[in-house]
Every structure is written in structure tokens, then in C-alpha cells.
Amino acid sequence: MSNEQISTHDANLYAINNRLTFRLFQLGNTLDRMSSKELGVSPVHWAVLGALSREQVREGMSFSDLTEYLGVSRQNLDGVLKRLERDQHVVRFADQVDRRAKKVMMTEEGRIFWDQLELKIYEYYRQAMDGFAFDDKVTFVHFLNKLNKGMQAVKLEANKK
Incomplete structure (x- = not known):
């Protein structure tokens, strides 16, 4: 499916799914960095x-x-x-x-x-x-x-x- 084939609704859904997944990625990186720093x-x-x-x-x-x-x-x-x-x-x-x-x-x-x-x-x-x-x-x-x-x-x- 190309970007042109994604409807507005699908684009909005994609955007929120992408944001959620990216935030989980950031959270995992923060956990990794902070647990190493604070807990050793x-x-x-x-x-x-x-x-x-x-x-x-x-x-x-x-x-x-x-x-x-x-x-x-x-x-x-x-x-x-x-x-x-x-x-x-x-x-x-x-x-x-x-x-x-x-x-x-x-x-x-x-x-x-x-x-x-x-x-x-x-x-x-x-x-x-x-x-x-x-x-x-x-x-x-x-x-x-x-x-x-x-x-x-x-x-x-x-x-x-």
C-alpha cells in the first residue's frame, strides 16, 4: 500500500499507532539508560x-x-x-x-x-x-x-x- 492509498482515517490511525510505538521505543531506551545509571x-x-x-x-x-x-x-x-x-x-x-x-x-x-x-x-x-x-x-x-x-x-x- 502506498501513501496515496491510505485514507485520512487510516492516516490518523497510522499516526497514533506510530506515536505509541515510538514512545514505547523511547521508554525502553530511557529504562535502559536510567537503570544502568541509577541502579548500576x-x-x-x-x-x-x-x-x-x-x-x-x-x-x-x-x-x-x-x-x-x-x-x-x-x-x-x-x-x-x-x-x-x-x-x-x-x-x-x-x-x-x-x-x-x-x-x-x-x-x-x-x-x-x-x-x-x-x-x-x-x-x-x-x-x-x-x-x-x-x-x-x-x-x-x-x-x-x-x-x-x-x-x-x-x-x-x-x-x-
Whole structure:
């Protein structure tokens, strides 16, 4: 479809969709920059440690489940885990049931680091969300979940040359 084929209504819809997507892009960049600056960790490190800090995975989480939970690629997660292993925050080990599968677990050093980081994260959240009422936050989460499902369902046709 060319620009000439887009109706005024479609053009307005395109513009708002573009603005929303661009704002999400900016938000991701701001999160990356500010979490590194204010917390000293990247958002993906923060997310991995947060995922592994949950009580239900205290004994470890499979590598595959962790990629699915975080919505990251295996390659991306592998690189992050290498850095977290280097810092002795996580360990990887063979699953006792399926020896071919790898599990990931937060170490005691990782828990200590996470406990200290979590206090900073709480304050980070408090300041960043200061202008939102509780109901606004709940609604925002609902809409982000809806958008995430929509993005995961996208199937573009291959470009025809």
C-alpha cells in the first residue's frame, strides 16, 4: 500500500499507532539508560535476577522456562547469564530429572546483591510512577499486556519483489 492509498482515517490511525510505538521505543531506551545509571545494572540483568528471586524458583528454573518467562532469545539470555555467572550471582547446572536440560539458580551472593538492589528498585518505581494513581497503573498494565499479545500475534506477509 502506498501513501496515496491510505485514507485520512487510516492516516490518523497510522499516526497514533506510530506515536505509541515510538514512545514505547523511547521508554525502553530511557529504562535502559536510567537503570544502568541509577541502579548500576541493565534492565535485562534486573529482570533475570528478579525472575530468579521468586520463591517458586528458589531451587532453580529451566533455561527454556526463563527465556519464555522473560520473552528473550536464548542467545541474549546466554550472554546475560555469562556475566551474572562471572559476578557469581547465578549458577547453571544440569537438571536432575533431564540431564540434557540446564537449570539456572540464583546464588547466595546473588540473593544478597538482589536484596540490596531491590530497595533501590522500589525507590526507582516510586519516583517514576509518582504521577500515576493506583487505578491508572492497573489500567496501564492491562493495556501493555494487550499490546504485548497483539505484537506476538503479528504475522506479516513476506515482501514480494
